[in-house]
Amino acid sequence: MPDHDSTSLLTRQTKRRRVDIGVKRTVGSTIFGRSRETLLDSMNQSHCIDQDGDCSLVAHGHGSTNVDGEKSNVLRKLLKRANSYEDAMMPFPGATIISQLLKNNIGKNGGSDSGFQGSGALSSGGSEIQAEDACSNSSHDRDSPSDCLSPGPPHAPPSSSSSFGRPPPASSLNTHAPSQQPLALSSFDLDRLSDEHLRAKRARVENIIRGMSHSPLVRPNAGDHNQESNRENENSSNNSSSSNDHRGDVNSHNTSSHNHSRSDRPSSLLSSPGLRGGVVSVGEVYRENKRKQRLPQQQHSFTQLVCSRQEQRQEERRQLKLQLEDMQKQLRQLQEKFYQIYDSETEEEEDNGEPDRGREREEDGNLSEDSIRSDGLEERHRDRGRHSHDDLSELDPGLFLDRARALLREQALIDGELEEDVDGREQEERNGAKVVKRRGAGGRQLAETLKQELNCAVSQVVDTVVKGFSSPKQAVSNHRGCHSSTPAAPSSSSNSSSSCPPPFGPLPSLTPDSRFGGGALTLSLNGDGSPTPNYHSSNQRLHCFGDVIVPSPLDSFGGLSGRLSGIPTPNDQTEALPLVVRKSSGGGGENTNPSLPPPPHHPSLHPSPLTASLGFSPPSFRHPFPLPLMGYPFQSPLGPHGGHGYPPGPKDHHRSSPDSMDMTRESISLRTKMASLGGGHLSHHHHHHHHRQSSPNQHGPEGLSLSLIKSECGDLQDMSDISPYSGNTIQEGLSPNHLKKAKLMFFYTRYPSSNMLKIFFSDVKFNRCITSQLIKWFSNFREFYYIQMEKFARQAINEGVTASEEMSVGRDAELFRALNMHYNKANDFEVPERFLEVAQVTLREFFNAIVAGKDADPSWKKAIYKVICKLDSEVPEVFKSPNCLQELLHD
DNA sequence: CTATAGCCTG
DNA sequence: CAGGCTATAG
Numbered sequence: 001m002p003d004h005d006s007t008s009l010l011t012r013q014t015k016r017r018r019v020d021i022g023v024k025r026t027v028g029s030t031i032f033g034r035s036r037e038t039l040l041d042s043m044n045q046s047h048c049i050d051q052d053g054d055c056s057l058v059a060h061g062h063g064s065t066n067v068d069g070e071k072s073n074v075l076r077k078l079l080k081r082a083n084s085y086e087d088a089m090m091p092f093p094g095a096t097i098i099s100q101l102l103k104n105n106i107g108k109n110g111g112s113d114s115g116f117q118g119s120g121a122l123s124s125g126g127s128e129i130q131a132e133d134a135c136s137n138s139s140h141d142r143d144s145p146s147d148c149l150s151p152g153p154p155h156a157p158p159s160s161s162s163s164f165g166r167p168p169p170a171s172s173l174n175t176h177a178p179s180q181q182p183l184a185l186s187s188f189d190l191d192r193l194s195d196e197h198l199r200a201k202r203a204r205v206e207n208i209i210r211g212m213s214h215s216p217l218v219r220p221n222a223g224d225h226n227q228e229s230n231r232e233n234e235n236s237s238n239n240s241s242s243s244n245d246h247r248g249d250v251n252s253h254n255t256s257s258h259n260h261s262r263s264d265r266p267s268s269l270l271s272s273p274g275l276r277g278g279v280v281s282v283g284e285v286y287r288e289n290k291r292k293q294r295l296p297q298q299q300h301s302f303t304q305l306v307c308s309r310q311e312q313r314q315e316e317r318r319q320l321k322l323q324l325e326d327m328q329k330q331l332r333q334l335q336e337k338f339y340q341i342y343d344s345e346t347e348e349e350e351d352n353g354e355p356d357r358g359r360e361r362e363e364d365g366n367l368s369e370d371s372i373r374s375d376g377l378e379e380r381h382r383d384r385g386r387h388s389h390d391d392l393s394e395l396d397p398g399l400f401l402d403r404a405r406a407l408l409r410e411q412a413l414i415d416g417e418l419e420e421d422v423d424g425r426e427q428e429e430r431n432g433a434k435v436v437k438r439r440g441a442g443g444r445q446l447a448e449t450l451k452q453e454l455n456c457a458v459s460q461v462v463d464t465v466v467k468g469f470s471s472p473k474q475a476v477s478n479h480r481g482c483h484s485s486t487p488a489a490p491s492s493s494s495n496s497s498s499s500c501p502p503p504f505g506p507l508p509s510l511t512p513d514s515r516f517g518g519g520a521l522t523l524s525l526n527g528d529g530s531p532t533p534n535y536h537s538s539n540q541r542l543h544c545f546g547d548v549i550v551p552s553p554l555d556s557f558g559g560l561s562g563r564l565s566g567i568p569t570p571n572d573q574t575e576a577l578p579l580v581v582r583k584s585s586g587g588g589g590e591n592t593n594p595s596l597p598p599p600p601h602h603p604s605l606h607p608s609p610l611t612a613s614l615g616f617s618p619p620s621f622r623h624p625f626p627l628p629l630m631g632y633p634f635q636s637p638l639g640p641h642g643g644h645g646y647p648p649g650p651k652d653h654h655r656s657s658p659d660s661m662d663m664t665r666e667s668i669s670l671r672t673k674m675a676s677l678g679g680g681h682l683s684h685h686h687h688h689h690h691h692r693q694s695s696p697n698q699h700g701p702e703g704l705s706l707s708l709i710k711s712e713c714g715d716l717q718d719m720s721d722i723s724p725y726s727g728n729t730i731q732e733g734l735s736p737n738h739l740k741k742a743k744l745m746f747f748y749t750r751y752p753s754s755n756m757l758k759i760f761f762s763d764v765k766f767n768r769c770i771t772s773q774l775i776k777w778f779s780n781f782r783e784f785y786y787i788q789m790e791k792f793a794r795q796a797i798n799e800g801v802t803a804s805e806e807m808s809v810g811r812d813a814e815l816f817r818a819l820n821m822h823y824n825k826a827n828d829f830e831v832p833e834r835f836l837e838v839a840q841v842t843l844r845e846f847f848n849a850i851v852a853g854k855d856a857d858p859s860w861k862k863a864i865y866k867v868i869c870k871l872d873s874e875v876p877e878v879f880k881s882p883n884c885l886q887e888l889l890h891d
Numbered sequence: 892c893t894a895t896a897g898c899c900t901g
Numbered sequence: 902c903a904g905g906c907t908a909t910a911g
Contacts, residue, residue: 739902754894772894773903779896780902865896 732765734773737885742774743823744888745879746781747835749872760875763882781823786842786861788818793846804844804851809836815843828889838871 731738738761745752745760757774758766792815796807809815811831816839820831845864854860878884 751896768894775895776903783897859897862897 730763730765734761734764734770738764738774739777741879741885742777743781744829744885745875746778746785746823747829747831748875748879750778750782750785750838751869751872752778752875756875760879762880782865784822785819785839786846786864788815789839789842789846789864790850790855790861792818793843793850796843796847797850801847804847807840807843807847809840809843811836815839826889832873834873838868838873841871842868 741761749756752760752774754771754775757771761770761774764770793807801807816831816836819839820827824831842864845867849855849860849864854863878887881887
């Protein structure tokens with residue numbers, strides 16, 4: 001059988017003859033007993049022929065020939081991507097990124113922080129100013145101050161965050177600041193002094209500054225922002241943080257963008273990016289100019305300083321707002337695109353709610369933040385409040401150690417700042433709290449910027465993923481995400497499947513809180529926006545996606561089942577246990593959000609009713625995409641065995657899975673798994689032996705579609721874990737005991753036919769997957785076997801064995817021990833003598849081949865395989881019994 | 892086209 | 902041991 005190897009040989013053929021084969025066989029001693037048995041010498045004949053072959057190794061191209069394989073690969077990649085993104089996002093929204101940013105900022109700022117914090121440093125107003133300037137210069141915006149603060153040492157952002165986050169005026173600030181931070185004392189004084197004037201002057205200063213630096217650009221912004229409702233300001237501030245460096249100055253653009261974003265125009269989105277680029281650069285220039293100009297003035301009086309600061313801050317805020325708006329626009333555009341593409345359905349829902357919901361729909365957590373922003377300030381406000389509280393709690397400990405925490409706080413602060421807007425800022429600036437504020441502000445800005453970036457990235461990722469999968473269903477999650485930050489309640493409702501627990505998580509949203517809250521939390525977990533819940537979500541996510549692709553049956557299964565069922569699966573359980581139940585529960589903790597009525601299933605989802613009832617159709621999958629989902633031959637399994645007529649009940653997993661799935665095949669397979677497991681397994685253990693029942697879950701081996709098969713394959717292991725007993729019950733999967741049995745069978749047969757396997761594993765429901773898995777097992781056994789043979793043969797050669805006859809394989813031979821360890825670890829099975837013979841023959845074959853130098857031929861082992869495959873002996877009847885292990889081992 | 896063997900990799 | 906890939910036989 002010429003393999004590719006042969007071909008390679010042909011191509012390269014260098015015909016060289018091996019005259020000599022290397023080793024002298026003079027030495028007789030080997031580990032192996034020297035039995036002169038020449039039983040199979042005849043076998044060796046084949047080797048005698050001279051072969052010309054080079055060792056040429058042909059690299060096998062990976063061209064994926066299999067369509068399925070390719071698809072799966074693509075899906076995997078997509079999933080992986082999504083996962084990776086998600087993962088990155090998960091912990092804390094972009095903690096790493098944020099941390100990096102913070103570091104960078106810190107580095108830029110250098111010792112600025114220390115200066116601020118240092119009690120003495122601030123004493124001179126000038127010093128402070130400089131410090132700020134430095135910060136500002138580095139960051140160009142308000143961020144700078146924050147930067148200075150953030151990095152550092154454990155300043156007490158907590159107090160600042162809490163106090164500042166909220167509008168609470170100076171009083172609170174003052175109290176907190178001094179107590180916690182001695183640093184700012186000097187600044188405090190300045191602040192106090194300035195406070196009086198500040199407010200009064202604020203407007204004036206702003207005007208002045210504007211006129212000075214940016215006359216044209218700035219003005220419009222200021223006017224717009226000021227006039228605009230608080231909401232906008234808040235938003236803008238949030239936005240500004242993200243955008244801060246770049247755009248701040250381009251007011252006109254920003255404002256315009258704002259409007260658009262609010263209006264939710266899709267069209268605007270397209271334009272936005274372009275604007276951004278140009279705007280940004282301009283903005284930076286302006287700012288720097290401002291700062292430079294300002295510095296001298298500020299030094300003269302603090303009022304000026306204060307004013308300038310305030311102005312800067314405001315400007316920054318505005319800019320940030322603008323940026324945020326832009327971002328929102330972009331997000332909206334993306335979302336809209338998605339919607340357009342995927343959802344006819346989603347639109348319906350959207351109509352009901354806010355225009356922004358579209359975003360929400362996108363389940364990917366990534367969108368969640370964006371959606372939040374874009375959706376509405378309202379949500380944000382809510383979140384802010386929450387965040388602020390959270391932050392406070394965190395801050396109180398005064399632990400800045402974790403950057404992540406800092407980030408969280410920052411976010412919260414940002415929210416708070418938004419609310420506070422100008423007033424809060426002014427006060428903050430005045431107070432010694434300045435430091436704190438700055439930190440907060442810087443943190444906020446950073447956080448916002450980070451968020452935006454994250455959002456963008458996420459949105460992109462989501463888009464890509466979605467496109468790739470063509471699984472539009474994501475939308476729901478976003479919505480959740482938005483609310484999620486709030487106590488989970490509303491989020492759950494968002495899910496399309498009303499009662500259904502959130503299905504697989506869509507891609508996890510970036511914002512940790514939102515997602516978790518939305519997804520996992522909604523189910524049964526805490527509604528808290530607190531980060532803690534992330535845990536679950538993260539795990540689940542991983543399982544969902546990662547597993548989806550690679551069916552690690554247990555984990556995926558458990559995770560999925562848990563989700564599906566709505567039953568809160570413990571985080572830890574990755575394993576099968578969870579199999580549990582699930583299915584019908586539909587809703588577990590789920591989304592039952594009172595607030596949100598369960599969205600009706602879209603008609604588009606064909607199977608939707610079923611899915612909904614099942615709960616399988618995860619809300620995430622709303623989009624019914626008819627997409628190619630493949631022709632999943634779901635029915636096929638049913639068909640053959642007559643599963644067809646199930647009632648639409650929960651059992652229809654199959655249907656549900658296909659319908660809902662836009663996901664990749666894997667995902668589908670998972671679902672199928674889930675369904676099958678949940679429905680069939682969990683509920684009933686079938687005791688039917690070979691008779692396959694028509695039960696929906698069980699698929700006749702023949703009928704199974706690939707997808708099903710795959711799913712089942714995944715199930716196999718799960719099943720095995722679940723029901724380790726190879727006993728009477730027919731198992732859908734192969735258990736460890738089956739593996740053990742197979743290993744013992746290997747002592748008799750190295751090349752069992754698939755029919756033989758079916759006969760000997762009668763307690764297993766055979767489907768392609770199982771069959772192939774069993775075959776694979778034996779293939780693996782052989783692989784190990786031959787590796788050992790080659791290894792020992794070479795060893796013997798090295799030891800000076802000259803003739804294969806000198807080697808014999810006995811029960812005490814190392815070779816045998818090695819083999820026995822693998823196939824009969826417990827050594828509780830008496831290896832048949834025949835196996836020793838075969839092993840000996842094999843060893844000799846290898847020895848001779850190697851000695852003959854045939855190993856230069858890439859396919860040199862094939863000849864040996866041919867010999868060995870003929871040596872299979874019949875497997876004892878006992879192995880046909882499902883309980884053979886017990887019987888065999890007992891003996 | 893499917894099933895399988897073999898090889899490789901994780 | 903599982904997965905993937907290739908090559909091959911039927």
